[in-house]
Amino acid sequence: MFQKILIANRGEIACRIMRTARVMGIGTVAVYSDADADSAHVAAADDAVRIGPAPARESYLRVDAILAAAKATGAEAIHPGYGFLSENADFADACAVAGIVFIGPPADAIRAMGLKDRAKALMEKAGVPVVPGYHGADQTGLKGKAGKIGYPVLIKAAAGGGGKGMRRVDVAEDFEAALESAQREAKSAFGDDRVLIEKYVSQPRHVEVQVFADQHGHVLHLLERDCSLQRRHQKVIEEAPAPGMTEAMRAQIGAIAVKAAQAVGYVGAGTVEFIADASKGLRPDRIWFMEMNTRLQVEHPVTEAVTGIDLVEWQLRVASGEALFKRQNDIRPKGHAVEVRLYAEDPPSGFLPSTGTLERLVLPDSVRVDAGVREGDAVTAFYDPMIAKVIAHDATRAGAIAKLAGALTKVEIAGLRTNNAFLVRTLRHPDFISGDIDTGFIPRHIEELAPQTPPSDDVLAAAARYVLGKTSADTDADPWSNADSFRLAGPARQVMDFVVDGKHRRVAIPAPSAKFTTQVLRLANGDLAAMDKGETFVLHLHDPLHDVDTEGEGADRILAPMPGKIIQVHVQAGQAVRRGDPLVILEAMKMEHTLSAPRDTTVETVDAVLGDQITEGAVLVRFAGEAP
Ligand code: ADP
Secondary structure: OOOEEEEOOOHHHHHHHHHHHHHOOOEEEEEEEHHHOOOHHHHHOOEEEEEEOOOHHHOOOOHHHHHHHHHHHOOOEEEOOOOOOOOOHHHHHHHHHOOOEEOOOOHHHHHHHHOHHHHHHHHHHOOOOEOOEEOOOOOOOHHHHHHHHOOOEEEEEOOOOOOOOOEEEOOHHHHHHHHHHHHHHHHHHHOOOOEEEEEOOOOEEEEEEEEEEOOOOOEEEEEEEEEEEEEOOEEEEEEEOOOOOOHHHHHHHHHHHHHHHHHOOOOEEEEEEEEEEOEOEOOHHHEEEEEEEOOOOOOHHHHHHHHOOOHHHHHHHHHOOOOOOOOHHHOOOOOEEEEEEEEOEEHHHOOEEOOEEOOEEEOOOOOEEEEOOOOOOEEOOOOOOEEEEEEEEEOOHHHHHHHHHHHHOOOEEEOOOOOHHHHHHHHOOHHHHOOOOOOOHHHHOHHHHOOOOOOOHHHHHHHHHHHHHHHHHHHOOOHHHOOOOOOOOOOOOOEEEEEEOOEEEEEEOOOOOOOOOOEEEEOOOOOEEEEEOOEEEEEEEOOHHHOEOOOOOOOOEEEOOOOEEEEEEOOOOOOEEOOOOEEEEEEEOOEEEEEEOOOOEEEEEEOOOOOOEEOOOOEEEEEOOOOO
C-alpha cells in the first residue's frame, strides 16, 4: 500500500478521499490554487502545495505543476477525484512517465470511453444494447438521419459532458437551428464540434451501474443507482437501489456493465450509465447503454451506504495491486440510500449559480455529510458551486427520504442563495415519495418546487425581536421598560417594516417573552437572514430615515446611486411627501436600496419607470420649487 498520495482536486471530494486515506494510515498531500489557500481541503491534508492562480486552467488542470508537487512531496500516487483531470488520458500517461501511480483506469480505457460516439460504437460491437440513433463519423446530412431515427431526437456533442452541446429537437423544422447551436457550444466547450443523434427516450430514467475491476482480471458490479432527478440535464438527487428494480433486471444490466468494463480492459472504479424508457416501468428490453464515466462519481456515497463498501478504499487497494476479495454474490443491497447535492444556486432564476461568503453554515449531524467548505468560506465563480452532499440511509426508501428531508430542515445557510428549500420540497413531493420519477420530474413540477414562499409573519416577528434584542443590547436599555414602547428611530412604534423580495411587509412587534425557532443573523451588508426549517429569507430592514439620502437635504432631485433596476415606485407627480418617505426602491447587486425624500416637499416629476434598468446618476424623481 502507498505511504503517501496526492489528491489533484479540491472541495468535498478532496476532503472525502483524505478521510479514507487517513483511516488507512496513508499520508495526504493537497494541491491548491490561490483562491483556495485557506480552504477546507488544504486544512485537512498533511501537506499542501500551491499550484497556481485561481482559474482551473492555471492550477487544477496543470499537469506539470501537479506532477512537480507529487515529486517534491514524495507522493507515490495521485487520486484525481472527479472533474478536472480525472478523465484526462494524457494526464494518466504523464503520471506513468513520471513514475507515479494514477489512481484510476489505464489511459487506453479512458480514451476508449472518452468520446460518446466511439464508446457507443465499441459497445455495439461488444453486443451491448445502445440508445438507438446515429453515431457515425460522417457529419453530413444529419437532418436526414434525424428524420430516419424519428422525432423527438437528442443532439449530443461527441466529446460532451456536463450537459453541454446537448439539444432536444421535437420537429424537423427546428433541427438545423438546434444543430448549429449544439455544434457552436461543443466547439467552444470541447474544441470538437462533432455530434451524435439519439432517439429521445420518452419518460427517461437515468440508471447507472457502479463497476469495479482489479489488475488481475476480476470485474464486479456494485449494484445500480437511479439519478433521474435532474435539472438542466444534471443530477441533483440520487438513490440506490433504483425504485422498481427487479433482481432479474439488476442481474441483466449488471452483466452488461461488467461486459462494458471488460471490453476496454478496465481497472478501478467506473460507472456505466444507462437510459431507460420508464413509460411502462423498468423493463429489460427498454434500457440502453448511454456512456461510461471512467472515474469515481459524485454520487458514490449512496452505493457505499447500501453495500457497506468504502469505494475510495477499494480504489486505493486496487491501484496498489491488491485483488478484489469479494465475489458478485456477496454484493447485496442493504436498505436504501438517498443523496442530495446542496448547491449554491437559485432555483427560481433557473438554477443560476450563486456566489458569496458563507456567513452562516450549519449542516445536519444526523446523516452523512460530505462537505468541502466551512462557515466563513467563499463560494466563487471559479469552481463548482456545490456546498455539500447530504446522504441518508435507512431500511426503506420512505425512511431514507424522510430522514434526509428532516435533516435538511436543520440546515442554516446565509450569505448566498442555495437550493436547500427546493430539495426539501422535492423530497416531500408525493410523486417523488411514490417513486413516480423520470428525468422530466423537476421541469414538470417546477412551479411547485422552485418559487420561494414568502416568509410567515412568525419569521418576520422573530427578525423583529432579533433587531430589538440587538438594539437594546447596544444601548444597554430595555425598550420594554418604556411605557410607550420601543423607539428605533424617531416616533414610537409597535410595528416593524421590512422589504422582502421587493415587497413591503409590516409585522407587529412580538412580546419579549415570545419564543421563535427561526434563527436570525445580521449579514455583512446590513440585511437580515432569517433561517427557518431549512429555508433562508433575506429581509431588508425598512427604516426610511436611515435609507439612502443621495444628495442631502437640499437636493432638488433624486439620482440613482448605482446602476440597478427599479423595483418599486411609491410616488406620483404632484404628490406631497414628508421627509423620509420612500420614493423609489432600486435593486442593485442583489440588494435593495430605498431612496427616500430628503425633506418635506412636493414631487414634480417621477422619471423612474417600474422595471427599468437604469444607469448610475439617472434622475429618478424631481421635486417642485426651489431647493431650500
Ligand atoms: P453529459 O455527459 O453531458 O452529462 P449524458 O449523455 O450523460 O450527457 O446525458 C445527460 C442526461 O441527459 C441523462 O442523464 C438523461 O437525463 C438525458 N439524456 C441523455 N440521453 C438521452 C436520450 N437519448 N433520451 C432522453 N434523455 C436523454
